[in-house]
Amino acid sequence: MAEFDWKTRFGPLLDQLSDDGLDAWAQTLRQQLTRRFDDNPHGDLDRWQAALARLPDMAGVEAHLDRSAVTLTSPHALTPEQQEHLQQGLRGLMPWRKGPFEFFGTRIDTEWRSDWKWDRVSPYLSDLSGRRILDVGCGSGYHCWRMLGKGAGRVIGIDPGLLFMFQFLSIKDYLGNVPVDLLPVRMEDLPADLETFDTTFSMGVLYHRRSPLDHLLELKGTLRKGGELVLETLVVEGPEGYSLMPRDRYGQMRNVWFLPSCDTLLRWLDRTGYRNARVVDVSATKTEEQRSTDWMRFNSLQDFLDPDDPSKTVEGYPGPLRATIIAEKP
Template sequence: MSGFDWQACYGALFQHLDSEGLESWSCLLKQQLTKRFDTNPHGDIQRWQQAWQQLPEFANVSADLTSSAVALSSPDCSDANQRQTEAALRGLMPWRKGPFDFFGVAIDTEWRSDWKWDRVSPYLSDLSGRQVLDVGCGSGYHCWRMLGAGAQRVVGIDPGLLFLFQFLSVKRYLSTAPIDLLPVRMEDLPPKLECFDTTFSMGVLYHRRSPLDHLLELKDTLRRGGELVLETLVVDGPEGYSLMPEDRYGQMRNVWFLPSCDTLLRWLDRAGYRNARVVDVTDTTTDEQRSTDWMRFQSLADFLDPEDPDKTIEGYPGPKRATVIAEKP
């Protein structure tokens, strides 16, 4: 057993699911979390939990969920508290999605995830009062921004347990916030949930062997009239064109299909969405994804052709990301 008290961590979510008539999901989730934390825990979970538990307690915590960095502050923070905070958070490295600011400790993450949010957010339906799902949410940076944009409740899913403890480092100080990160995969969700008003899938589609199945799974999470926000790698090309890498793409092993924008829209149409439209296409640069003091491993600059940075090290077109918004009929 890991010793992690997941029942206390997710108690409010279980109550919410039960009150919404989603008792079957609540029951399934308890079984999945029992297996994840008690039956077969990750080998590093005690180390991550120890780092998380070393975060100091503060009174009078306030949060800014609307600026570039998800930021926590307290007038009670001393220099000693700040040093303790930084030591604990460094125990949860590498930090890939952000940025965050914990009581003056600025975490410069590998990705400037705020840039992606700034590209996407102008095209969203108003999130006020909406139930939101974020698939492949990483450390939950975008989940916090969704809550800051007015969402009534946010659920993120990502199987990475390090991401969970990074998320819980914020939740530790905002314990009553209606937001949770579940360490599960898309295929672990019950079929035909149909309980979310907005579902995000950003940076996931190209990791799926069957992109159409992923689009159908996402549609099953939405209520009628719900909104899908999809962001994925794309390539230039006509309708019907899709790049399937021979092995790796930008040193990533599990990349399957990079469609053209027109092909992506056709996929959404065939999956039964309506009003699908591309709202942004942006090249990913080494300013947006790079190594930092909080993520010291290789990053995008190491995955591009040193002679031609417009190509990956394998010779494929460099990373370009498109955001598409569509509705469930």
């Protein structure tokens, strides 16, 4: 199997960044991608590339980005051989956690119903038409595609998970030169004070950060003046000033650090220099929204809750409650 050619994959985006006056970021990305793919390649890289290569070539592919499942269609029916290759390729990219997606009639029922989160968030967004958007912790890029469907001018998702990147490419390779890209980098890999994005999304990231205030400052640094932050995170009920720091795990996750009350989160945003911060949605996460499926066969939310009291985690903490906050950079 040939090596993953990151220069071909990311070259157009790097050139575009340079053309947009972000040459310093483009140069930094080239160095980071060289280290990621050339100096220390992931052991599953060839396997994922082989799965991607199994996906059948299709003519006249169209993307439907305004549906609950990001959907690819073609005017041509798949042959039995193409159907078999499609299944082999998509199943070779399991587990699928964020979605759903549909490839030419094959629906990928992902662990998360990410469309539910989008439906909660999208009514409160500014008009995304023509906007340059950053999606931090984007997973397989489901929300990136929904942003493009809302008219975004350029969407860049970042997530260090390489399997997520290949899942994203399973869509993009059918669509060609569309203004959506996924970079396999971390938030801390971005240059400080980019100040280039009109909207930055951080959904499901803040509680994984040891220093949530630093994360808020990093997010603010990505935004132009007047830019919009869309923040979604786990919260707990409580007064201003209260936050929960789990002793060890929360819902079997080790990397959960701070779950603030909504009023505490608003204070954090105020102290880190945002304005007009407002809570637009608070929703409990139920097992209908996050669960094991045929496309993600590992443990999921039903295994992380107390079987005798599903309002609590197995550790005895309040069950997952998620808030969405929108704020602006002055």
